[in-house]
Amino acid sequence: MNTAPVRVLFVGGLGRSGSTLLDRMLGEMPGVCAVGEVVHLWERGLGNGERCGCGLPFGQCEFWLRVGKEAFDGWSNVDVRRVAVLRQRVDRTRHILRMALPELPAGIRADLAEYAGYYARVYQAVRQVSGCDLVVESSKHASLAFALRWAPDVDLRVLQLVRDSPGVAHSWAKQVRRPDVIDDGEEWMARCSPAKVSLQWAAQNAAFDLLAATRVPVRRERYEDLVADPIAVLGRIRGFAQLPHDPTATSFVTGDVVHLKTGHTVSGNPMRFASGPVQLRRDDAWRSELPVARRRLVSALTLPLRLRYGYLRTPGK
Numbered sequence: 001m002n003t004a005p006v007r008v009l010f011v012g013g014l015g016r017s018g019s020t021l022l023d024r025m026l027g028e029m030p031g032v033c034a035v036g037e038v039v040h041l042w043e044r045g046l047g048n049g050e051r052c053g054c055g056l057p058f059g060q061c062e063f064w065l066r067v068g069k070e071a072f073d074g075w076s077n078v079d080v081r082r083v084a085v086l087r088q089r090v091d092r093t094r095h096i097l098r099m100a101l102p103e104l105p106a107g108i109r110a111d112l113a114e115y116a117g118y119y120a121r122v123y124q125a126v127r128q129v130s131g132c133d134l135v136v137e138s139s140k141h142a143s144l145a146f147a148l149r150w151a152p153d154v155d156l157r158v159l160q161l162v163r164d165s166p167g168v169a170h171s172w173a174k175q176v177r178r179p180d181v182i183d184d185g186e187e188w189m190a191r192c193s194p195a196k197v198s199l200q201w202a203a204q205n206a207a208f209d210l211l212a213a214t215r216v217p218v219r220r221e222r223y224e225d226l227v228a229d230p231i232a233v234l235g236r237i238r239g240f241a242q243l244p245h246d247p248t249a250t251s252f253v254t255g256d257v258v259h260l261k262t263g264h265t266v267s268g269n270p271m272r273f274a275s276g277p278v279q280l281r282r283d284d285a286w287r288s289e290l291p292v293a294r295r296r297l298v299s300a301l302t303l304p305l306r307l308r309y310g311y312l313r314t315p316g317k
């Protein structure tokens with residue numbers, strides 16, 4: 001078994017920013033295995049038996065069965081409640097400042113090592129089972145990226161995906177069914193008020209700026225640019241992730257259509273179940289559907305970072 005640190009590209013940012021789409025596109029490239037949101041593997045996948053991106057319940061997916069065997073000699077050896085306890089102690093936005101220090105405080109050291117160790121074993125097993133050199137995981141939360149920063153077995157790079165805040169706020173206000181759950185048609189994606197989304201958008205994105213200051217390689221890309229010119233954005237990400245030059249790497253993109261194979265993603269938005277040709281279309285519904293008062297509120301609460309990310313320079317893009 002390969003014992004070198006596993007190369008992980010962590011897709012970060014606030015939910016509803018297009019991370020599932022990016023995850024799926026990255027997973028189409030040679031040498032890359034994209035597995036969705038590993039942070040939800042424990043409770044949703046193992047605990048609740050939600051669907052893998054291939055459509056099968058997590059516990060019946062051959063890919064994840066092999067990963068579990070490789071990582072833990074079977075998923076039955078993982079104490080999901082223990083992972084949940086550790087997550088509370090480590091993987092929360094309120095712990096970020098402690099994990100950003102040059103030296104990890106003693107009070108969090110053992111919990112963090114144990115918690116990050118679960119992820120490292122999953123990533124290493126994914127590398128082994130898939131044969132891919134790079135594992136893409138799209139858990140998004142900055143706090144997990146800060147925790148992985150301390151994992152000696154993980155060679156971490158972070159791709160921060162941003163989407164203009166009014167679009168994110170509008171998306172969080174919509175009612176979207178979750179097809180992830182077996183035998184329950186009444187499960188919905190979480191909703192959130194524009195004010196709360198704005199504050200979280202600012203906090204999560206500022207956290208990735210802080211992470212970059214700790215010398216973790218962080219690259220920022222915009223959802224709007226990904227949809228407008230996917231080949232250019234994917235090419236930049238390949239370079240950032242130090243993937244070898246390969247002119248065929250983006251051959252699954254034809255104009256504004258991406259051709260997706262079945263993926264084995266744990267959690268994400270419903271498009272993780274899509275396969276075949278998928279039309280890229282920038283979701284601009286907020287421009288006509290988000291009430292003006294809410295748009296102004298979101299804009300005001302997120303103004304400094306919108307400026308920094310170029311959203312006020314190119315409002316029509």
Ligand SMILES: [Zn+2]
Binds near residue numbers: 054063
């Ligand atoms: Zn699967």
